[in-house]
Amino acid sequence: MLDTLLFAVFPYVAVALAVVVGFYRYFSDRFSYSSLSSQFLENRGLFWGSVSWHYGILAILLGHLIGFLIPRSVLAWNGVPWRLYVLEASALMFGILTLWGLVVLIIRRFSSARIRVVTSLMDIVLLVVLLVQVVAGVWTAIFYRWGSSWYAGFAVPYLWSIIKFSPDISLVNNLPFMVKLHIIGAYVIVGLIPFTRLVHLLSFPFTYFWRPYQVVIWNRRKETRG
C-alpha cells in the first residue's frame, strides 16, 4: 500500500505540483523565477561549491538521461568488463564531485553571517533534500553494483511505466531501502521545484550567453546586511 502511494501515485502528484505551481508562480511573480544570486555577498566559497556542484550534477543527470533513453546500448557497452569499470568509475567520480560541491555550498551558507541572513526556510529544506538525494545516489553506486546495468534493466522500465500511465511497482518494490529513498527523493525534488530557488531550472536561460550584464538588486523588506 505504502509502495503504491510512493511509487505509483506520488510521481504524478510531484509533476502536477511542479507544473501547476510553476505556471502560477511564473504568471503571478515572474521576477521571482531566479536562484537569487548571493555572489555579491560572498564569492570564493560560492565559486568552488557552485562550479563543482553544477558540473557534477549536470554530468550525473545527463548520465541518468542517457541510460533512460538508450538502456540497451548501455547494457551492450557494459558487456565488456573494462568498459563497465570505466563507466562506473566516471559516474562515481562525478557523484563525489557533486557531493563535495554541495557540502561546500552548505558550509558556506551557514558559516557566513551575510549569507545566513538571506537564507530562507525553503533554502534549508532544499539543501537537506539534495544532500539526502546525492548521498543516497553515491551510496547506491558504491554498495549496489553495478548500478548502470540494473538501472537499465529495472529502473528504466519502471520510469517508462510511469510515463505510460501504467505504473509497474513490481520492478522497484524489492529494491534496497537506500535505492527506494533515492527514487522517492527524485520525486520530492521535482515537487519542490516551484517552491524553491530550483525554479531557475525552468527558466532555460539560453539568452544568458548573449544578453548584456545585469545589475542585481535585492528587493526585500527586511534589512539584510549582516
Ligand code: HEM
Ligand atoms: C533529482 C533526481 C536525481 C538526482 C539528483 C540523482 C543523483 C544521483 C547521484 C549524485 C548519483 C551518484 C552517481 C555515482 O556516484 O555513480 C546517482 C546514482 C544513481 N541513481 Fe540517481 N539521481 C536522481 C534520480 C534518479 C532516479 C529517478 C533513479 C531511478 C529510478 C536513479 C537511479 C540511480 C542509480 C541506479 C544510481 C547508481 C548508478 C551507478 O551505480 O553508477 N536516480 N544519482
